[in-house]
Every structure is written in C-alpha cells, then in structure tokens.
Amino acid sequence: MINKQIAIEKAIAAIPNGATIMVGGFGDPGTPFSLIDELLKQGQRNLVIIKNDANEDAIGISKLIKNNQVDKLITSHIGLNKTVIDLMNREKLKVEFYPQGILAEKIRNAGAGCFGFLTDIGIDTEIIDKSRLIYFQGKELIIEPALYADFALIHARRADKYGNLTYGSSAMNFNPLMAMAANQVIVETYQLISSAEQSPESVHTPSAFVDSIVKIDSLTHEY
Numbered sequence: 001m002i003n004k005q006i007a008i009e010k011a012i013a014a015i016p017n018g019a020t021i022m023v024g025g026f027g028d029p030g031t032p033f034s035l036i037d038e039l040l041k042q043g044q045r046n047l048v049i050i051k052n053d054a055n056e057d058a059i060g061i062s063k064l065i066k067n068n069q070v071d072k073l074i075t076s077h078i079g080l081n082k083t084v085i086d087l088m089n090r091e092k093l094k095v096e097f098y099p100q101g102i103l104a105e106k107i108r109n110a111g112a113g114c115f116g117f118l119t120d121i122g123i124d125t126e127i128i129d130k131s132r133l134i135y136f137q138g139k140e141l142i143i144e145p146a147l148y149a150d151f152a153l154i155h156a157r158r159a160d161k162y163g164n165l166t167y168g169s170s171a172m173n174f175n176p177l178m179a180m181a182a183n184q185v186i187v188e189t190y191q192l193i194s195s196a197e198q199s200p201e202s203v204h205t206p207s208a209f210v211d212s213i214v215k216i217d218s219l220t221h222e223y
Contacts, residue, residue, distance in 0.1 A: 001162040001195075001207065002162065003161045003162065004161060004162060004163045004207070004210060004211065004212055004213045005161045005192065005212075005213045005214070005215060006212050006213070006214065007214070008034065008035070008038050008188070008214045008216070009038065009042075011035070011038075011186045011212040011214050012035065012038040012039050012042055012044075012186070013042060014151075014184065014186075014212075015039065015042075015044050015150075015151055016044065017044050017045045017046050017047075018045075018046045018047070018048075019044065019047055019048070019150045019151055020047075020048040020050065020148075020149045020150045020151075021039075021047055021048065021049055021050065021149055021150065021151045021152070021153060021182075022050045022051070022107070022149040022151070022152040022153070022174075022178040022181060022182050023036065023049060023050065023051040023060075023061055023152075023153045023178075024051075024152070024153065024154045024155055024173070024174050024175035024178050024179075025051065025052065025053075025055075025060070025155065025171075025173065025174065025175070026052050026053070026170065026173040026174065027053060027055070027056075027080075028055070028059070028060075029169070029170045029171040029173065030155050030167065030170070030171035030172070030173050030174065030175050031055065031060050031155060032153045032154055032155040032186075032187075032188045033059075033060060033155075034188050034214070034216045035153040035155075035186060035188050035214065036060055036061060036063065036064065036153065037063070039064060039069075039153075040063050040064055040067060040069070043067075043069065044069060045068070045069050046069075046071050047064065047069055047070045047071065048070075048071060048072045048073075048074065049061055049064065049065075049070050049072070049073050049074070050074040050075075050107070050147065050149055050178075051073070051074075051075055051174075052075060052076050052077075052100065052103065052173070052174055053075060053076060053077055053078065053080065053081075054073060054075060054077075054078040054080070054081040054084040055080075055081065056080050056081055057080075057081050057082060057083050057084075058083075061073075062081055062083060062084060065083070065084055065087065065093060066083055070093065071093075071094060072093070072094040072095070072096065073093060073094070073095045073096070074095075074096045074098070074103075074147070075095065075096070075097060075098075075103070076097065076098060076099065076100040076103050077097075077100075078095065099121060099122065101121075102119065102121060102122075102144060103147070104174065104177060105117060105119075105144070106144055106145070106146055106147035107146075107147050107174065107177045107178060107181045108177050108180075108181075109144075109146035109147075110146040110147055110148045110149075110180070110181035111177055111178075111179075111180025111181040112180070114146055115145065115146055116143055116144050116145040116146050117143075117144055117146075118134065118136055118141040118142065118143060118144070119141060119142050119144055120139065120140075120141055120142065121142070122142060123140060123141070123142060128142060132144075146181075147181065148181055148182070148183075149178070149181060149182040149183070150182065150183050150184065151182055151183070151184050151185070151186060152178040152179055152181065152182035152184070152185045152186070153186055153188075154175045154178060154179050154185060154186065154187045154188070154205075154210075155167075155171060155175065155187070155188050155189070156175070156187050156188070156189045156205070157171065157189065157190075157191060158189055158191035158192070158193050158198075159187060159189040159191070159192060159193070159198075159210075159213055160192070160193055160194060160195045160197075160198045160207075161192065161195075161213060162195060162207040162210075163187065163205075163206075163207035163208075163209070163210030163211075163213055164195070164198050164203045164205070164206055164207045164210075165179070165187060165189075165203065165204055165205040165206075165210065166198070166202050166203060166204055167204050167205075172204060175205070176204055176205050179205045179209045179210065180205075180209055184211045184212075185209055185210050185211050185212070186211065186212045186214065187210055187212065187213050187214065188214045188216050189213065189214070189215065189216065190215070190216050190217070192213070192215045
C-alpha cells in the first residue's frame with residue numbers, strides 16, 4: 001500500500017482556481033479547519049464550495065467567502081452566518097439550497113456511481129425546476145442529479161498513513177459521503193497511527209477513497 005502522508009502546503013496546492021470542493025462537517029464537528037485555513041492562505045479563487053452549512057461568521061468556509069475566493073455555495077442552510085446572508089442578498093455570492101437530506105443523497109448517489117434519484121420532496125414549491133419533473137409509477141416526481149466534486153476536504157479523528165479513516169462521534173456526518181464523491185480526497189487528522197493500531201472494524205472510510213493525508217499538530221476543536 002502507498003504512504004499518502006504529505007505536507008499540507010503540497011496537498012492544497014493541488015487545488016486549482018475554479019475547482020468544485022466538498023467540505024465535510026456539520027457546523028463545527030467534522031469541519032477540516034486546518035485545510036480550509038491553508039486554502040485561505042494560498043488564495044485559490046472562483047471556487048464552488050459544497051458544504052452542509054456556511055459555518056459561523058469568521059470560522060471555516062466563512063473565511064473563504066469573506067475573502068472573495070468563493071463564487072458559489074451549495075448548501076442546506078446559512079442562517080448562522082450574517083455575512084454570507086448579506087453577500088447572497090446583495091448578489092455578491094451565488095447560493096444554491098437543498099434540503100439537508102436531499103443534499104446528502106445527491107452526494108451519496110455520486111459516491112455510489114449513480115446519476116441521480118427520484119423524489120417528491122419540494123414538488124409543491126414554487127422554486128422547483130419544472131424541466132426536472134417526470135411521471136413514474138403514476139406519480140409526478142423530481143429528478144435530482146447526483147452531486148460530484150473535484151476535491152473533498154475531510155477531517156478524521158485518526159488515520160493511518162495509507163488513508164484508512166476513523167471519524168469521531170457526530171463528526172461522522174458528511175465526511176464519509178464526500179470522501180466517496182470527489183475525484184481527489186484530502187484528509188486532515190491529528191492522530192496519525194500505524195496500520196497495526198487501526199482495527200478493520202473501526203475504519204469508516206477505507207484507504208481506496210483517500211489521496212492525501214495531512215498530519216496537523218493541534219486543533220482548536222477536538223472531534
């Protein structure tokens with residue numbers, strides 16, 4: 001197996017301007033803050049960010065948005081971030097909303113190799129795109145395309161150098177799905193352990209889905 005540990009600077013330098021990036025996390029838990037900070041430092045622009053939420057103001061991806069590095073945010077809610085709400089209302093940031101379960105399923109479909117799925121969620125709303133309506137088994141349903149990304153930024157509680165990952169508690173939210181749905185997966189962890197310490201039943205994301213492992217020295221938040 002391949003040793004996938006690299007420096008954080010090299011890992012993030014692989015991301016070009018204009019990339020579509022999935023970012024794990026539900027609020028703070030599972031959010032890869034160190035990878036986000038390095039992306040902020042390197043300054044890649046015109047990014048499309050896919051994340052469940054916009055984090056709180058001045059935290060996580062909010063920093064990227066405030067620094068004008070993000071053209072579009074695909075998310076479930078932004079209600080905890082006044083800066084992002086203001087940018088959206090002033091049409092300085094494109095925001096594409098999905099119900100949380102729909103967003104998760106769109107990502108899961110991509111990871112499973114599916115093109116999309118059918119649902120009736122949102123069928124009666126005014127914002128539905130009528131071009132995506134279909135009749136199936138006597139019902140009018142919405143076609144929801146799978147959601148892919150060029151990169152996924154993931155936080156794991158621990159990992160081995162080959163990329164076998166274990167998530168901690170509620171940090172196991174969008175991370176496993178996103179690790180399967182992106183072309184390249186970059187992982188931060190503060191516990192880099194030997195493969196002998198990583199029991200098979202504790203692995204939540206196997207190494208086949210991981211491209212780069214970054215060891216971080218400390219965390220403001222522990223997950």
